[in-house]
Amino acid sequence: MSEGLHTQEVSRDTRLLPKCAAIVVRDLQLLVRRPGQMLQILGFFVVVTVLFPLGYSPELGKLRLIAPGVLWVGALLASLLALEGLFRDDAEDGTLEQWLLCGQPLAALLLAKTAVHWLLTGLPLTVLAPLLAVTLGVSIEAAPGILLALGLGTLALSLIGSIAAGLTLGLRRGGVLLSLLSLPLAVPVLIFGARATELVIQGDSPTAALYLLASLVVLAITLAPLAAAAAVRIGLE
């Protein structure tokens, strides 16, 4: 190696965005190698939703009434299931440690990580939801509203859940704790999301509830990565 004094002369790219892009590319690569986790989560969502007609009533009229709740509880549980692995693998093989040492704001890196996580779990859940809604007697015309509500809602859930995922890093019974910690924080998302979905299904305008959901998403994008960064630092000690 023929470099001279490498200290001051190293040309180091200190921009943040290429690092976030590297995280996105890497997680997509990982998904291609192991699509299992994502499929498991989608399967879980489908099973939970389909159990309701079997356990409650096959009458579409009745099912339509509980459809918003069923969809949201299913999506919430599926997101929680997915969140368990959000930071765990990276923490176990030591790569997450390197994120803390790369000289970039950890919160921004975690935001990128959470965004790609949503892309790989929350978005597929969202796309699946209108189809499942049809099996619950909901008209396909409600699809755009359901897509919007669940899209925003799952994004907020992923962001909020990233805090709990950081806090429970490396703990025994981490999965149970993750649910206990996330659920209270997820209550507003659930309320506004289910409300928006209900209004859509009834054929009313869900605008107000969607605004509130969007407001939660923006707030979560702003604050959750900071809390998650603090949590991850503590979790890696």
Place this chain on the structure above:
Amino acid sequence: MTPRQRRVTLVVGILAGVSIAGALALSAFRENVMFFFDPSQVAAGEAPIDKRFRLGGMVRPGSVDRQAGSLELQFVVTDFQQDVPVRYSGVVPDLFRENQGVVAHGRLGTDGIFVADEILAKHDENYMPPEVARAIKDKHGGVMPANPDLRSVPET
């Protein structure tokens, strides 16, 4: 970026995020989560036909008509200027009484009858001894006003 620039970016980012979130929440309230109308507005044709909204007012004394042996119920909601007949099927809350505040969720039919799918008895926010309540009612022609001024009540 220097640490100082980072801190400034962070603070600006948080402020921007929180204000956007606040603006979105405000637009939600401007949208009005669910429309609320009183009987006068319904009579004036301001309420939408065949769209869910909330109807609020007092239960007109003597208007409650219960079908014996069924949960069918009919009564009239009034704001002392206009009346709206309401039909409801189901269990009503205990505080649902004549001359009490009530909020009904449902749709207005083309026949002018409001079909409710949910009835909420509006308990008023005032706590007072019975004799004070009597005194206030006496002053207001036998009806509890929406916002009684307790300081104006004579000692009993």
Place this chain on the structure above:
Amino acid sequence: MPELSIENLHVYRGEQHVLRGLNAQVSAGQCLQITGENGAGKTTLLRVLCGLLPAESLQLTWRGRVCSPQDAEYHQGLSYLSHAAPLKADLTGWENLRFLLSLRGVWQAERVGALLERLGARRFADRPVRSLSAGQRRRLALVGLVASQSQLWLLDEPTTNLDSAGTRLVTELLSEHLERGGLAMVATHVSLDIAPSALQSLHLTSGDGARRVA
């Protein structure tokens, strides 16, 4: 003027006062070898200096500036290699290195290629890390370390899982790093074959903190 100076370092792990008032200085071109029995706090010391563990008290001076061990600029100048190589099992060695080095903003394909060649890692760089032996993973991690071009190396047992040729390679890389004006803190019991003038050592004993050995 030492590039790195650590003063009054106190660290508790649980109720144990692991490091009690440790002081150390490292100048450019110097290597500080950390020895000590198991549990004496070698790994703790390195992790505290990375900002991965909180210290009860620590005055850290880096390039003449007092800073926190979580400072971004300080991090840009340091590389930490822990016991385990920080590699994703499902990615190939090449993909792993590209990610790690992109994260630090120093990815240069030819340079990494040359380093892989030199560390004898070229032939397995395209295989998923899952299928590699511990020694092969360590070689990949060493490529990442050198390619990150940091001035300060913090190495935790860098020679574990390596054969004697690999161990020699580590000391060789270390010597070159020091010659270029780099600094290193290495926790190891292997005697490091580098110029005596560039080598200091620090012996940690559990119980009464650190004693400095010439």
Place this chain on the structure above:
Amino acid sequence: MGWAWFHRFGSPPHLYRLAGTLTPWFAWPAAILIVGALYLGLFVAPPDYQQGDGFRIIYVHAPSAWLAVMIYAVMAIAAGVGLIWRMKVAHAVAVSCAGVGAWFTAVSLVTGMLWGKPMWGTYWVWDPRLTAQLVLLFLFLGYMGLRSGIEDLGRADRASAVLALVGVINLPIIRYSVEWWNSIHQAPSVMKMDQPSMPMEMLAPLLMMLLGFSLYFGAVLLVRVRAEILRRERSAAWIREVLS
């Protein structure tokens, strides 16, 4: 210079002694106020014109509901101080709050349910404030659950502090839930300071009870903080001096 008191406050022996001295100053007034308020509320205050004697449960329900929220706020502030200034006794205060807060939340829920039976005809109604209170209970339980899951004390302190601060976002939600959902639960009666919608003879015991509960919380907190400090500093030299 002005921060000397702050650092003195942060020293475990000082806080330990201070808490010991202050405890009776909280405990006795608390006992007197609570007994007095119970007498006034249960026997002297007149029955409500609509709810009759049933409304008297407000004298336990409302103060414990306020206290639950207040304790969460105290916990979050202590946790924040501990996290930012790395003050260990602040973490000890935050930990001590969690258990008491969970109890007050549980009491407010149970009394709310008992009140709900005559008011709404059922023990449980998914009314916004009841729901928000339930969520608050989950937050307290999550806080304690997280702590019990982490063995290292320092890590448990910091992790639970982050959770407490995140949970603070929940407090405004409780606060504004009445407007958000606009339901059948009464709007807060006492907060309208210009014109309380409750006559003095009904209001006075309520305020007395609130003050009594707050002082009681203060006393319990001081005792628990002392215990927590003893537990944390058990190997420190000053403990032996104090105990001998």
